[in-house]
Amino acid sequence: MGAHAEVRDMRETAHAAQVRELTAAGALEDPRWRAAFAAVPRHVFVPYYYTGRGAGHERLWAEDPDPEQRARWLRGVYTDAPLATRLRDGELVSSSSQPSLMAKMLEALDVRDGDHVLEIGAGTGYNAALLCHRLGDDLVTSVDLDEEITESARAHLDRLGYHPTVVTGDGARGCPARAPFDRILVTCTIPLIPPAWLGQCRPGARILAPLSTGLIALTVRDAAFAEGRFLHTSAYFVPLRGATAAPPGTYGMSQGIPxxxxxxxxxxxxxxxxxxxxxxxxxxxxxxxxxxxxxxxxxxxxxxxxxxxxxxxxxxxxxxxxxxxxxx
Incomplete structure (x- = not known):
């Protein structure tokens, strides 16, 4: 077996093992999402990522000349954990979400054939690829404020032949040019529900978004009203940047609390x-x-x-x- 074939085999083996683990853990109950995760390899979307090391960060990447470092990169890619993919001045601005949480969110989104989905926060493009596999390219729109992030996501998606609409813009403003939407999936923490989202939804649409440290699932009645409960699962994401970026004020969070x-x-x-x-x-x-x-x-x-x-x-x-x- 040649070196390239061996690398490909290692990546395919790690990918298949992760799908089996997610399925065994109950994160992929819907066979259609199981098929999507099996078809979309995570390693294409995280050619490099950062791990905390001492006071700084270590970059692991797919093309490292050291085979042991490449093996570490691959193990990390197919571990059920979030990966820091973009840092700016030492601060995390983008990441690849924990695969089991992604799976739970996609199942909780409750998409139906023909649904038009808006994703807020393009990240690496991995989530958009899963949506494209399930729904088709034409029904998936992904928005991110950062042009570097959207360009990178498009490149990753293109490698696998997926071509959703990826827009550089403020996610808090949605994407009126592509509305109306049946589902909005948010992959960054928000302090409030941006009103623009409701106006871009069809009646009965579902919005799934990280709020506080949970996931709120809202049903949209019309452009002025939506309501829903939190899912049981915890969720920690990079905060939304843009018009609705400022989190609610916190003061004395531990004041007098054990x-x-x-x-x-x-x-x-x-x-x-x-x-x-x-x-x-x-x-x-x-x-x-x-x-x-x-x-x-x-x-x-x-x-x-x-x-x-x-x-x-x-x-x-x-x-x-x-x-x-x-x-x-």
Missing amino acids: YELVENERFQFMLVLTSGALHPREALDLWRREGRPARERFGVTVGPEGQWSWLDDPQGPYVWPLGEPAPA
Whole structure:
């Protein structure tokens, strides 16, 4: 076997093993998404990535002259973990999401044949490729603020013969030229639902977006109203950059809170979700009183009069405005 054939075999073996692992873990229950993951190799979309090492970052890449470094790169690509793919001044600006979370989000998006999907955050192009395999190129639009990111995503997609519409622009403004959409999939954390998205959706459309440390699944009624609950899973993404970039104010997040509770994932979710509306001590008292509620008991309503999160019931009694400035 020649060197190139051996490399190809190693990559195909690692790819197939990851699909089996995701399936065994229950992340790929839908056979159509299982087929998409089997058809789209992740390594094409992450020819290099960064790992934390000491005070800096180490770059691992596919063409490293050291075979052991190339092997490390490949192991990392097919590990079920997010990968830092673009840094700027030491700050992470783009990444390849954890494959199992991608699979869960795609299944939760509940796409049907013929659905037109808008992806906010092009990343490496991997997610768009999976959508193209499932729906076809013409039904997939991906938007990112950074021209370097969109150019790179297009190049990766082109290598595998996928040609969705990849647009450089502010994701918070959606993509009116390609509307209306049946589904919007967001791959960056947002503090609020940009109103432009609702106006670009068909009635009954679904928006799936990272908010706080969870995933909100909204059903759009019309251009002025959407509502839905959080999924049970946690989600951590690079923040959206652009018109809706500023996160809600957080103040004294650990003020008077026992450290072990600040680190508790369920409580941290509520703390971020209600930041600026509830003092951390109020949030803790309510969280304890309500039996330490999981993410799926919370929801979000977007209406003409504003946006608010809620516990159990959108009509109250536990309702908090989203994106409120933090108290002084």
